[in-house]
Amino acid sequence: MQAVNTNVPVDRPPTIWEAFQVSMFRAVWIAAFVSNIGTWMQNTAGVWLITTLSESSVLVSLMQTATSLPVFLLSVPAGVIADLVDRRKLLLVTQLFMAAAALTLAVTTLLGFSTSWSVLLLTFLLGVGAAFNAPAWQTVASELVPRHLLPAALTLNGVSINAARAVGPALGGLIIAYYSPGYVFLLNSLSFLGTCWVLYQWKRTNVVSNLPSEHFVSALRAGIRYVQFSPSIHAILIRASAFTFGASALWALLSLVIARKLHLSSGTYGAMLSCLGAGAVTGALLMDYIRQVLPTNRRIILGLIGFAIATVALGTAPSVSYLYPMMYVAGISWLLTLTSFNVAVQLNLPKWVQARVLSIYLLVFQGGMAFGSLIWGSVASRFGLETALLAAAGWLLVSTLLAIPLPVIQADKLNLAPAGTWAEPENHTDVDPDDGPVVVMIEYRIDPVRLPDFLRAAEGLKRIRMRDGALRVGVFTDIARPERQVEFYTVASWGEHLRQHQRFTQEDLVVERMVKQFHLGPNPPLVTHFVTQTDKITDMPAPIQTPSAATLEGQ
DSSP, X not given: OOOOOTTOOOSSOOOGGGGGGSHHHHHHHHHHHHHHHHHHHHHHHHHHHHHHHOOOHHHHHHHHHHHHHHHHHHHHHHHHHHHHSOHHHHHHHHHHHHHHHHHHHHHHHXXXXXXXXXXXXXXXXXHHXXXXXXXXXXXXXXXHSOGGGHHHHHHHHHHHHHHHHHHHHHHHHHHHHHSOHHHHHHHHHHHHHXXXXXXXXXXXXXXXXXXXXXXXXXXXXXXXXXXXXXXXHHHHHHHHHHHHHHHHHHHHHHHHIIIIISOOOHHHHHHHHHHHHHHHHHHHHHHHHHHHHSOHHXXXXXXXXXXXXXXXXXXXXXXXXXXXXXXXXXXXXXXXXXXXXXXXXXXXXXXXXXXXXXXXXHHHHHHHHHHHHHHHHHHHHHHOHHHHHHHHHHHHHHHGGGGTTSOXXXXXXXXXXXXXXXXXXXXXXXXXXXXXXXXXXXXXXXXXXXXXXXXXXXXXHHHHHHHHTEEEEEEEEXXXXXXXXXXXXXXXXXXXXXXXXXXXXXXXXXXXXXXXTTBOSXXXXXXXXXXXXXXXXXXXXXXXXXXXXXXHHHO
């Protein structure tokens, strides 16, 4: 694969179909669509199989737990691993692992050896593979297409998921009815192998770095720290969790409304899911126009309002014919909102931390869905379906107010490429990457009259230092010479400080220039580095002997 220029200027917003002009993305998209159909078929067949094997409703409900629990346990570690290793190789391993689990489930089912617990175990293993696969897979689009095509590529990924949601369960049901769930599992295993073949053809460009390798624990801390000191990511995570918490009511209670309130069959439930999927595909087709007329914040608000209206309709529906168009609206709103969040988070992330932060985003998303389903289900059990759905719709409407304190910024124009402006520090003492802590001091000459403005500008730089790896940051004034201001920050190790050089982006350079404009004199601010090298000490000096009282008296 040829390297793409991620900062190509464009005169007009690209259409979603332009992403398909990138041949590798097109191949990956087709493979993912087939695999997504297989996954939805697998989910349908798994639930049906365990229903026939056991009369226990607990075991049936554990199928959802077996699918979602690995995401809660493993998504963040998986994101760290995806940032540390070759993502293409990681994806090949996870796809083969899931293919093996699906094939085992197919063989045991076709031979009549399946039990409820074996189905749950193999479903859990599929969930483990999916948990390790998801963060790396989320980053593939950003590697295959230029940055200006990323919103289009992510929208098409949403089409893939939702179109498969509409097709997969129906196709799986047909195969189960005429043949056996085992054949569904077999087809799913083949879909994973198809994805492996496409990934094998991907000639990924490996970035060669002379930096020391990053350890798992420090990489995990770096990802969490990046989220902690990134206000734009805070806004996305909080608002996405608020949306999924409220939206989960429709997904969790739809089947109950169909079965208990309207007294209709599972076929109607499947038709409703198909309407949701069709609405999502329509939303994707409308995204080109919507992106041109509405900024990100307004798109999210529009999606929230649309989904709230559909949720109200589900709670108050007098007949099933009224629900079909409302579920179609819900599908459009679902894709509009989630695509806006997904594009926003990816456009706000530099390459070095991408999978780690996306894994946290996926965890927040799944957590909102899981916790919301539990809460709204409990409300429905106690106060009724209509009350739960109306309360969830109210939550969605109120959450639109989060756009005021937590706006999602338009990140299309951000340049997150490494700035490459920091010179390699002089190293005359043979400092090892693991040596540390490190103290970096930057000395400025500031006009005391402009000191308040300098300190305000330095606050923005402080957040960047902390986000990129600093443990402590501060600015000190020389009380003898008030014009002398010293910024310091500490880093855990020399290797971590060297990685800071690569993490500083072109956008961060703007903040640094705002600080440096206050510096007086012909020379740039003086930068010095201090490193603790405790492992270099071999001979400890003898302790100073404190003289005794008798000795002092003799003197």
